[in-house]
Amino acid sequence: MWDFSGKVLFLDRADINTDEIIAAKYLTEITRAALQPHLFEDIKLDGFQGQDDIAGKSVIITRANFGCGSSREHAPWALEVNGIHLVVAESFARIFRQNMFNCGMLAVELPAATIDHLFQSYAHQQTTVTTNLENRVFTIAAGDQKEDIKFSLTDFARALVETGGWVEYADSHY
Amino acid sequence: MAGKTVAEKIFDSHRIDNPADDVHVLKLDAVFCHEITTPMAITDLIARGKDRVFDPQKIKAVIDHVTPAKDSKTATQGKILREWARRHRIRDFFDIGRNGICHVLFPEQGFVRPGHTIIMGDSHTCTHGAFGAFAAGVGTTDLEVGILKGICAFHYPKTIKIDITGNLPAGVFAKDVILSIIGRLGVNGATNTVIEFSGPVVAGMSMDARMTLCNMAVEAGATCGICYPDQTTVAYLWPFIQNEYPDRSAALEAFKAFWPDADAAYAKAIKHDVSGLEPLVTDGFKPDNVKAVKEMGTTAIDQIYIGSCTNGRIEDLRIAAQVLKGQKISDNVRGIVSPATPKIFRQALDEGIIGIFMDAGFCVTNPTCGACLGMSTGVLAEGEVCAATTNRNFSGRMGKGGMVHLMSPATAAASAIAGRIANSPIYNG
Numbered sequence: 160m161w162d163f164s165g166k167v168l169f170l171d172r173a174d175i176n177t178d179e180i181i182a183a184k185y186l187t188e189i190t191r192a193a194l195q196p197h198l199f200e201d202i203k204l205d206g207f208q209g210q211d212d213i214a215g216k217s218v219i220i221t222r223a224n225f226g227c228g229s230s231r232e233h234a235p236w237a238l239e240v241n242g243i244h245l246v247v248a249e250s251f252a253r254i255f256r257q258n259m260f261n262c263g264m265l266a267v268e269l270p271a272a273t274i275d276h277l278f279q280s281y282a283h284q285q286t287t288v289t290t291n292l293e294n295r296v297f298t299i300a301a302g303d304q305k306e307d308i309k310f311s312l313t314d315f316a317r318a319l320v321e322t323g324g325w326v327e328y329a330d331s332h333y
Numbered sequence: 334m335a336g337k338t339v340a341e342k343i344f345d346s347h348r349i350d351n352p353a354d355d356v357h358v359l360k361l362d363a364v365f366c367h368e369i370t371t372p373m374a375i376t377d378l379i380a381r382g383k384d385r386v387f388d389p390q391k392i393k394a395v396i397d398h399v400t401p402a403k404d405s406k407t408a409t410q411g412k413i414l415r416e417w418a419r420r421h422r423i424r425d426f427f428d429i430g431r432n433g434i435c436h437v438l439f440p441e442q443g444f445v446r447p448g449h450t451i452i453m454g455d456s457h458t459c460t461h462g463a464f465g466a467f468a469a470g471v472g473t474t475d476l477e478v479g480i481l482k483g484i485c486a487f488h489y490p491k492t493i494k495i496d497i498t499g500n501l502p503a504g505v506f507a508k509d510v511i512l513s514i515i516g517r518l519g520v521n522g523a524t525n526t527v528i529e530f531s532g533p534v535v536a537g538m539s540m541d542a543r544m545t546l547c548n549m550a551v552e553a554g555a556t557c558g559i560c561y562p563d564q565t566t567v568a569y570l571w572p573f574i575q576n577e578y579p580d581r582s583a584a585l586e587a588f589k590a591f592w593p594d595a596d597a598a599y600a601k602a603i604k605h606d607v608s609g610l611e612p613l614v615t616d617g618f619k620p621d622n623v624k625a626v627k628e629m630g631t632t633a634i635d636q637i638y639i640g641s642c643t644n645g646r647i648e649d650l651r652i653a654a655q656v657l658k659g660q661k662i663s664d665n666v667r668g669i670v671s672p673a674t675p676k677i678f679r680q681a682l683d684e685g686i687i688g689i690f691m692d693a694g695f696c697v698t699n700p701t702c703g704a705c706l707g708m709s710t711g712v713l714a715e716g717e718v719c720a721a722t723t724n725r726n727f728s729g730r731m732g733k734g735g736m737v738h739l740m741s742p743a744t745a746a747a748s749a750i751a752g753r754i755a756n757s758p759i760y761n762g
């Protein structure tokens with residue numbers, strides 16, 4: 160299981176689609192690792208610095224409908240091989256969210272007002288998140304600012320994340 | 334309590350767990366594999382230290398999308414699949430010389446049965462529902478779990494029932510029927526549902542035609558298209574099941590377990606009358622953008638492609654040959670035909686169909702997906718137009734900047750002769 164903790168990458172836009180996460184031309188790759196340099200290559204987001212912004216980040220905080228568009232699993236993989244295992248968003252595209260849990264990654268949905276607050280209070284500075292899966296809460300911190308954010312997670316989703324995804328879950332349960 | 338749909342019966346007979354609300358883990362009867370999507374699953378299983386298969390007898394694999402390999406990348410994909418099949422003693426592995434398009438080859442080999450659950454890392458897995466099976470295209474993670482454990486998790490299916498009634502006019506085929514249904518439902522009209530194709534028109538269709546119908550269920554968003562198993566299904570499968578049943582009527586009785594209950598609850602039930610249906614064609618980059626052939630005016634074409642898992646079967650080639658016999662295709666077009674399997678190729682040779690295609694000026698390729706996915710044997714150049722019997726027409730499908738019009742084999746053959754999209758003489762509307 161990953162620890163779902165670390166530095167935060169803020170992506171201040173709704174409807175970031177799977178094409179922006181990983182372009183269709185990389186779908187023919189036969190290893191996940193090959194996707195690593197191409198994460199967010201085609202994202203439409205002012206001021207985004209590509210790999211410079213991605214490097215060292217483990218968590219994404221973003222707006223509504225993250226992962227919409229084609230249902231390719233390469234999208235969560237592209238995050239995974241970049242060390243990003245937690246995405247916090249106002250909402251997710253259904254299949255993308257399912258794919259994240261199937262990969263053992265954590266997708267957290269929070270109300271729009273909470274997401275707004277996180278952007279306003281933290282987006283302009285170095286921010287870290289520390290997750291406590293047991294209590295379904297993460298601590299977000301920057302400078303001397305710090306607070307706990309509770310989230311909900313079904314027991315099955317938590318079991319998927321704890322075992323490392325659907326392949327591991329299925330292999331140990333059936 | 335309401336009765337059950339076909340898919341509900343299959344779910345209830347295969348469920349092994351229900352670990353969360355609306356997560357139903359089903360036992361699989363078969364996992365189908367091809368060289369485009371399976372290598373990623375194989376390399377990931379190896380990386381996890383789980384290079385195992387649940388049952389080599391229930392895994393069927395083929396190299397079909399790009400074959401013979403066209404470059405190092407496709408050669409590597411084939412190599413990974415080939416070595417994996419050997420390593421795990423997967424006997425039903427079809428390599429060059431014996432290979433054909435998965436959704437045509439696997440039914441032809443008798444790998445599909447009414448009531449079966451099947452997954453594959455391919456959108457058009459829905460084709461196999463023509464036998465009364467629940468067959469779904471899945472992503473890599475589900476494919477990995479299928480290979481490893483012989484199970485897959487699904488949401489409980491909602492079903493749309495489409496009762497196809499009336500008399501199909503001469504020169505109008507299963508392809509036109511499914512295009513008319515997609516046009517009516519829209520590309521999301523059946524998202525996350527199963528479509529049951531019922532009614533007298535389906536009952537009168539051959540298995541080849543039913544597979545064409547179910548093949549494009551996914552173009553309306555459906556997970557699977559299902560036809561009810563009947564005497565036609567039994568006759569098709571008889572060579573493979575004759576040792577399991579005393580006679581054909583016993584097989585039919587057994588298959589009736591996978592008919593829906595009379596009081597089954599449907600998300601939607603539609604009547605679709607095909608009596609006045611005309612030959613149809615798509616115009617644009619979405620499969621629900623459907624027009625009558627005669628509305629296409631003088632739309633010029635550069636290439637004709639007859640083949641694919643939608644319309645590369647023997648019945649399709651026979652119909653096209655009927656139109657092409659004694660004719661030459663226009664000087665302005667390139668004609669390509671890809672029989673879907675070696676058996677179909679041989680049959681077409683024996684029946685003189687290959688000769689008719691060649692005399693008309695067609696190039697005959699080996700069995701492969703080829704041009705359908707724009708990776709080999711007929712990629713379009715920027716701005717070129719193809720009249721195709723395939724199932725996908727999105728921008729770039731057959732090559733960057735190319736346009737694909739989907740149609741029946743009869744319309745494609747007539748269009749090859751005319752050099753523009755045209756109705757076949759078999760249709761006299």
Ligand code: SF4
Nearest residue numbers: 457641642702705706
């Ligand atoms: S023929 Fe085309 S649609 Fe069918 S499996 Fe091959 S690539 Fe896919």
